[in-house]
Amino acid sequence: MIDLEGAMAAARAAAATARLDAPPNPWVGAVVLDDLGEVLATGATAAPGGPHAEVAALRAAGARARGATLVVTLEPCAHTGRTPPCVEAIEAAGVARVVVGVTDPDPRVAGRGLAHLRAAGVEVVEGVGAPAVADQLAAYLTHRRTGRPYVVGKVAATLDGMVAVADGTSQWITGEAARADAHRLRAESQAILVGAGTVRADDPRLTARLGERTYEPLRVVLGAAPAAARVRPCLERSGELGPILDELGALDVLQLLVEGGPRTLSAFVEAGLVDRLAWYVAPALAGPAGLPALVGLATPTMESLRRGRLVAVTRLGEDVRLDVEV
Ligand code: AOF
Ligand code: ZN
Numbered sequence: 001m002i003d004l005e006g007a008m009a010a011a012r013a014a015a016a017t018a019r020l021d022a023p024p025n026p027w028v029g030a031v032v033l034d035d036l037g038e039v040l041a042t043g044a045t046a047a048p049g050g051p052h053a054e055v056a057a058l059r060a061a062g063a064r065a066r067g068a069t070l071v072v073t074l075e076p077c078a079h080t081g082r083t084p085p086c087v088e089a090i091e092a093a094g095v096a097r098v099v100v101g102v103t104d105p106d107p108r109v110a111g112r113g114l115a116h117l118r119a120a121g122v123e124v125v126e127g128v129g130a131p132a133v134a135d136q137l138a139a140y141l142t143h144r145r146t147g148r149p150y151v152v153g154k155v156a157a158t159l160d161g162m163v164a165v166a167d168g169t170s171q172w173i174t175g176e177a178a179r180a181d182a183h184r185l186r187a188e189s190q191a192i193l194v195g196a197g198t199v200r201a202d203d204p205r206l207t208a209r210l211g212e213r214t215y216e217p218l219r220v221v222l223g224a225a226p227a228a229a230r231v232r233p234c235l236e237r238s239g240e241l242g243p244i245l246d247e248l249g250a251l252d253v254l255q256l257l258v259e260g261g262p263r264t265l266s267a268f269v270e271a272g273l274v275d276r277l278a279w280y281v282a283p284a285l286a287g288p289a290g291l292p293a294l295v296g297l298a299t300p301t302m303e304s305l306r307r308g309r310l311v312a313v314t315r316l317g318e319d320v321r322l323d324v325e326v
Helices: 004-016 053-065 086-093 112-119 130-136 138-146 176-187 196-202 241-250 262-270
Strands: 029-033 039-044 069-074 097-102 123-125 150-158 162-164 191-195 208-210 213-215 218-222 235-237 255-260 276-282 309-316 319-325
Touching (some): 004 039, 053 069, 053 086, 069 130, 112 123, 130 138, 176 208, 176 319, 191 196, 196 262, 218 241
Parallel strands (some): 069 097, 097 123, 150 255, 150 276
Antiparallel strands (some): 029 039, 208 213
8 A cells, every 4th residue: 555645656656668669758757546555557658649657547547547646757648649538537437536646737637627526526635745746857847847958067077076087088087987978978868969069079989879779969069060970860959059959949858968078068158058967977076177067157256156956866887966056
């Protein structure tokens, strides 16, 4: 038997399995609970065009869904998109109670899902486990609220904040586990942006190699990429960053990974356009002749210190990943 918070954690675990294949749709998880709080079935969002999490869970529960509680990370949809409205499937299944993590800011839903359920006599409980769900769905929620991608800045630095040593080389500051994790971060992103300097220096492939599968997020180069770079095909953009984010948002990029180098990442940080830093730290020292992770941030006084919010600490082999909202 689990309580509603525990059931929402199970729904989040189901949602995590949909993280790579659901975009540009949200990665949602759902569980069906019986009267005693036993999990009867779980479901997660299929790739676009496939069933939403609620429908997957209800199908798995079958007739046992009648009178049951459906726990779902995101407000069920009330519109006909690529699939019929989930609220109708919930009603038809005879679900007695729906427990929701966060409401859906998508203008086609935006409260209509919950209103429809209440009007149909289904009990609705909102906001269960909301902070953790909002964190899991941050990229989706940001995209639907602002039209822009959620921007993650990635850094792999030494303990003294350097991303390359004096001779300019940076392979490999962090170990295998951290690098594998960074590939996962790439796969979760629909676009990866690097500065033209990074293309010149490292010519990164910017693909995500995860086990058998290779993900190829849209590649974006800030500035003029050298003609010979392997990084093509890519979007080359320069100028104001805001309009670049608008353009990427319109291309259904929910999450943009800014991979460097230091000037590019600093430009995003200074413009206040980074939502989260994924900061890998290796227990190594490069010395002051190295290349600092960030350049050009003017913080002459304690008042100007850029203080973020630590949201996660993950040990990856000998390295650590710090997730910081800035
Ligand atoms: C999903 N999976 O589990 C939930 C979604 O065009 P469609 O039919 O694919 O619908 C996409 C919208 O449906 C999406 O933006 C969101 O507002 C809503 N909910 N979508 O793909 C799900 N619950
Ligand atoms: Zn739906």
